[in-house]
Amino acid sequence: MRCFRKRSMFPFLGFLITFLLFFNLYMDDGYVLEAEKRQLGETLMHPGNSERYVHTFRDLSNFSGTINVTYRYLAGIPLPRKKYLTIGLSSVKRKKGNYLLETIKSIFDQSSYEELKEIVVVVHLADFDLAWCENLVQEITRKFAHHIIAGRLLVIQAPEEYYPSLDGLKRNYNDPEDRVRFRSKQNVDYAFLLNFCTNLSHFYMMLEDDVRCSRNFLTGLKKVITSREGSYWVMLEFSKLGYIGKLYHSRDLPRLAHFLLMFYQEMPCDWLLIHFRGLLAQKDVIRFKPSLFQHMGYYSSYKGAENKLKDDDFEEDSIDIPDNPPASLYTNINVFENYDATKAYSTVDEYFWGKPPSTGDFFLIIFNKSTKISRIKIVTGTEDRQQDVLHHGALEVGQKSVDTKQGRQCTSYITLGEFKGGSIEVTNVDHKIGFDIECVRLVVTASQKEWLIIRTISLWTTQPVSQFIN
DSSP: OOOOOOSOOHHHHHHHHHHHHHHHHHTTOSOOOHHHHHHHHHHHTSOOOHHHHHHHHHTSSOSOSOOOOOOEEEEOOOOSSOEEEEEEEEEOOOSSOOOHHHHHHHHHHTSOHHHHTTEEEEEEEOOSOHHHHHHHHHHHHHHSHHHHHTTSEEEEEOOGGGSOOOSSOOOGGGOOHHHHHHHHHHHHHHHHHHHHTTTSEEEEEEOOSSEEEOTTHHHHHHHHHHHTTTSOOSEEESOSSTTSSEEEEGGGHHHHHHHHHHTTTTSOHHHHHHHHHHHTTOOSOOBBSSBSEEEOOSBOTTTTOBOOOOOTTBOSOOTTOOOOOSEEEEEOSOBOTTOOGGGGTSSBSOOEEESOOOTTOEEEEEEEEEEOEEEEEEEEOOSSOTTSSOSSEEEEEEEEEEEETTEEEEEEEEEEEEOBTTEEEEEOHHHHOSSOEEEEEEEEOSOOSSOEEEEEEEEEESOOHHHHHO
């Protein structure tokens, strides 16, 4: 299902900022009264403009309660134990092509047995053609019966009577009426899916119904989540296309569901996601490479139009994602603007950029707890700034960190190697040293007149894959 748009979003910003005042008032309260849930359901049953929705939501206790919808269970039932990850798919009948079965197959085929134990896939059949839904459920049941029995696959439907009016909607951006209806219904489809998935797992991943997955994508996700432990985020992105590969904390799903319902007729869902992320104080996109999911559909769910979008950052086999254990980063190199040290340590497509370093300058990583490192790879410079590399430097690892007047440091270091051509890679680190590592330090061994870009710092631990899954 496609909701990727390229037109300007600025006409809506003023209205959205106004709504922020109301949104923050109620965001952190503890519960939603049943009467207020009924009021929300009644509001959704009738046409109305955005101003009316703001008035209604002002009277709610918060945005954290689930929406009162009675779902139809078409296949499978939720298990009592929370899983690690829910993967949500919303699908409607297409005029040309149907990729849902291939998408489900890719999710399961690209996961190991250990990974499958921590995944639940929820498919929302959001088409009002009940005969089509029934036929598709029969196909899903026949092909994936063992996953349904194991509680790994659920197929649901939100009945049509719970939908708000889809007629006479606002024609923002001069869209034709059928396009407005399509994207507005899609927002509601996603809202009901998010609402259903709130308590199934700790994290939630939204995919579209025409996607293929990289091998062991869950292991990749867990590595990224672990590396960002202690940092704040609302949405992590593992594809740059549409509503593919967007990861949330499950605790935020009720708010996101309410948000999509409130503004369902205003703009496409991926635009709304940007505003939602900003309202919860994540200003910047946090997108990881390589992408773990790829769009494979040729025909869009909107009128069967051709849709050839591809993610050129996708890698079928991306298991080599670094672990990068949680750590604090320090440097005495003069940082340029906001290209700070943390940007070199994540797999987000960004980097550290500093002014010309001098002999003895350093870039230091101190782990939250000591760990066994098997491999270290550091790359400096970029394709368009090939001179901004570390011309002379050494890679060191240390132990026994202590607080000093110059900040936290390790008491002793061992040199693993020298930079060559602006990069260094050392394997079998755990076999070359006799201690668990607390610090990784890059040291400048000769001054240079060029600036310094540290593009990536990648660390792999000796933890087996199963430790990331449990």
